[in-house]
Amino acid sequence: MDLIGIGYFGFETAKLDEWRSYGPEVMGFQIAPTAETETDSLYFKLDDRRHRIALHAGSIDRISYIGWEAKNRLAYLDALKHLDSHNVEFTIGDETLCEQRGVKELIRFRDPVGYQHEIFYAQKWSPRSFYAGRPHGGFVCGDRGAGHVVLMAPEANPELDHFLREVMCFQWYGWGAGKGKTSFWRTKLNDKTSHDIAYGVAPGRMGVQHVGLFVASVRDVGETYDIVKKKDIQVMMTLGQHTQDPHMSFYHFNPSGFAFETITELEPWEGDPFELNPEKMSTWGHEIVGPIVGPSVQAPEVLYPELFGK
Numbered sequence: 615m616d617l618i619g620i621g622y623f624g625f626e627t628a629k630l631d632e633w634r635s636y637g638p639e640v641m642g643f644q645i646a647p648t649a650e651t652e653t654d655s656l657y658f659k660l661d662d663r664r665h666r667i668a669l670h671a672g673s674i675d676r677i678s679y680i681g682w683e684a685k686n687r688l689a690y691l692d693a694l695k696h697l698d699s700h701n702v703e704f705t706i707g708d709e710t711l712c713e714q715r716g717v718k719e720l721i722r723f724r725d726p727v728g729y730q731h732e733i734f735y736a737q738k739w740s741p742r743s744f745y746a747g748r749p750h751g752g753f754v755c756g757d758r759g760a761g762h763v764v765l766m767a768p769e770a771n772p773e774l775d776h777f778l779r780e781v782m783c784f785q786w787y788g789w790g791a792g793k794g795k796t797s798f799w800r801t802k803l804n805d806k807t808s809h810d811i812a813y814g815v816a817p818g819r820m821g822v823q824h825v826g827l828f829v830a831s832v833r834d835v836g837e838t839y840d841i842v843k844k845k846d847i848q849v850m851m852t853l854g855q856h857t858q859d860p861h862m863s864f865y866h867f868n869p870s871g872f873a874f875e876t877i878t879e880l881e882p883w884e885g886d887p888f889e890l891n892p893e894k895m896s897t898w899g900h901e902i903v904g905p906i907v908g909p910s911v912q913a914p915e916v917l918y919p920e921l922f923g924k
């Protein structure tokens with residue numbers, strides 16, 4: 615499937631008011647206009663797209679959907695055929711849902727763990743429409759997607775590898791550092807970053823562990839880091855540089871209890887001519903000063919009672 619990357623993220627939250635101030639003031643997001651019919655939703659712009667992050671009011675803080683961008687309509691139609699050929703159950707988004715996402719068409723389906731995915735094409739955008747919520751150099755999205763996400767599974771799932779490899783046609787990156795129990799993947803068309811999505815194992819639990827967002831410069835990382843410290847927001851890992859790719863970043867927890875990794879490239883990623891097996895996660899920094907897994911990761915029946923509740 616010709617997928618570019620993650621076009622948008624959707625979350626449910628019981629803390630919509632906290633997000634309304636946190637998004638612009640801490641992260642530098644722009645609050646996007648909301649339709650009159652969507653009084654219980656909050657949208658954030660990271661670039662000239664209509665939105666990249668959506669938050670919908672709910673009783674549980676959880677990830678609701680991940681939107682994968684097909685290159686164009688023909689790639690979208692090919693994706694429909696591909697999913698059907700692999701007997702993946704999917705639904706086609708109606709006009710109302712497509713308008714809510716700001717896309718031409720979309721399909722919805724779940725992975726073997728239970729997470730909701732969407733494939734879409736042609737999200738609405740307006741040139742030069744992004745204005746950061748605070749002084750900020752901007753986010754790097756475009757042809758690399760909005761960012762990456764690390765999800766947790768309650769147990770090792772043998773069907774997941776097949777799904778990611780054969781159904782989603784993702785490229786394998788590796789197991790990461792340390793104990794090497796997190797699998798990293800990127801889309802077929804992604805030659806800019808090492809991964810779009812990763813799955814780790816948290817026995818008996820699931821949920822989003824962190825979302826990575828690229829910013830334009832080291833200054834954007836540093837200024838966000840200062841704001842997080844001044845506001846006494848819980849940091850997961852301090853400033854540091856990863857071993858596997860030449861990125862500098864830090865991790866802190868947002869109001870929904872998962873972490874944002876704020877990232878900038880120190881030099882372009884050179885790809886993966888062979889599979890790396892790093893001795894450690896970072897060449898410097900990234901001191902772990904908070905929990906690696908936040909309150910966003912819980913028992914499946916608590917997080918998704920409609921799927922796993924008795």
